[in-house]
Amino acid sequence: MTFLSRASRFGAVGARNLLVPFVVGSLMLSGCSNAKPSITTSGGSNGLSANQIVIGGVASLTGPLTADFAPIYDGVNAYFDQVNASGGVYGRQLKFQYPLDDASDPSQDIDQVRNLISNFHVFAVVGVATPNFAGASLLANAQVPTFGMAINPGWSPSPNMFGVGGSYTSFSAPQTEVAFLAEQVHATKAAVVAYNVSQSQQGCQGVINGLKKFGISVVFQDLGIPAPAIDLSADVARIKSSGATFVASCMDVSGNLLLSQDLHQGGLPNITQYWLDGYDPAILANSTNTSLMDGVYFLISHAPFGVETTNPSAYPGMVQFFNAMAKYEPNVQPSEAALDGWMSADLFVTGLKAAGKDVTRAKLVAAINKLTSYTANGLLPPVNWRISHTGNGSDCQAFVQAVGTQFVSRFGSGGSVFTCYSLNSSQVPIVPLNGVPGLPGLTNSGGGSKS
The missing domain is CATH 3.40.50.2300 (Response regulator)
Incomplete structure (x- = not known):
């Protein structure tokens, strides 16, 4: 999956599309x-x-x-x-x-x-x-x-x-979401790791900028890990000595699994982990990965898989998707x-x-481009296409956490799986926005073929 993810358009990459970075680099050069x-x-x-x-x-x-x-x-x-x-x-x-x-x-x-x-x-x-x-x-x-x-x-x-x-992306702007997550788990000291290629580094620069903007100390960072990751024990030892209780990774899923393994072996089994890659039910279901992913947080830009059964009336687009695929x-x-x-x-x-x-x-x-609150029938936070080619004033995302073999929604607001943030606020603690028009779970608008 690719480091230029659209899961968090205005602050870095999110939980989606992390491509093997050294492959991307070679393709771009050749x-x-x-x-x-x-x-x-x-x-x-x-x-x-x-x-x-x-x-x-x-x-x-x-x-x-x-x-x-x-x-x-x-x-x-x-x-x-x-x-x-x-x-x-x-x-x-x-x-x-x-x-x-x-x-x-x-x-x-x-x-x-x-x-x-x-x-x-x-x-x-x-x-x-x-x-x-x-x-x-x-x-x-x-x-x-x-x-x-x-x-x-x-x-x-x-x-x-x-x-x-939406079409606008900014990968170095402060990522409010990761700072919000750090606040929710009561972390004040964070570590950030990334591969030594631009796609990975850009993603984590937005993470670092967001943490610092909202007063979370970045006590350790390594944005120069060679890809693919082979041994992260040295980084883990430095994370442990730094006192960090939260670690954000902009590596691919194989690197993230190795990180988790080394954290467990290095005496940090309970540190909060936030991965930008790994939201995949098939990966989580693999018995080798389940224990390493347990408790890890992910950020996604669409309604999580599973809402088609837990709350189908609020997210009809997901019901339609699964029915049509079947x-x-x-x-x-x-x-x-x-x-x-x-x-x-x-x-x-x-x-x-x-x-x-x-x-x-x-x-x-x-x-x-006249649509102002498009949600694909509940699959997305509202997209205002009058402005979404060049920016927006807010950002809405969904957090999920790996729990056993399932991904569980976390931190939704107002009856929705999504949490929305102002991109212009520096308020601490971060207060999610309320009353966002067309927010799935509250009201639905825009799109969705009828099944």
Whole structure:
């Protein structure tokens, strides 16, 4: 998963999308292209006919990172299949005809984006999931409506680029959420560890900035751990001598598991751990990992898996997602990547319905950018698309904690699994916001196909 996560858009990475960092670095160095393709901005009705809409995607289906990105297409397919089974949108079937593979390579990403725009003439690109979205500027300049994982800077500020949960990212701004967590567990001294690559370091710089902003002392930090981590016992010894009772890690899940093992062996079994990678029921269910993950906190940007059974009326989008995956993708395990595909497709269809039967690309983009409290039917905190290409005044996230073989929601507010924070406040202790319009669990608005 990638260090440029969108789980906390305004303060660093969150619990999602941590890509193996040294792989990312090598891909970025080896695959860059300086070519300046000629892309037309005309074609507002490309891929559009009286009875269908032709759609493409670009994701990492092959290469070293497939597990983190390829399932996005499963979610897109399940959503489109459900819509098509109900007659499509204004009588048009959604044809996901060009789900392309960039092999996790920036130069191939550019080539495939060119194909989507100039050769296949798709109406929209739905389901972008790649560590190096090098073709983003081509889609932005061609004004092609684009939907997917916003884990790269190229999603902002273009009005036709729609990342799941918003398109703006800032990885070094103070991460309020981690400071809030430290306060909740009564930690006053923290340790922070990261790999020696920019994606990991940037994530943890936001963590450090957030802790310091709200008065949590960072008594130990190591942002230079070689990847992959082999032995963290020396770091653990220094964490122990520093007196830290809280540790935040911006490593991948294998590094985090090693950290937890060394903390237990080093005499710190009860230190509070916050990982930016590892929210995966399959990983937690592995008996080797369960004890090492027990008690660890994670931050996610969507409603947690499980709300479809514990509170289905408040989070109907999750119920619809699981039902559609079981029906249309029965051999696929629901995952965060698949959920991103589902939410990408939902926003696209929500925009199509709002734009009307005589839709064009421009009308679709304009319709979505009028949405002020989009939640994908309870899957997301409210997204205000009038401003979410360039920033926001608040941030809403969900904390979960590994307890045995389950992830349990923590610190929700106002009947919701989400906790919202002002990005402009320095108040200590941190006081979560109340009354956020459209907050799932209170009211639901925006999106969601009917099952």
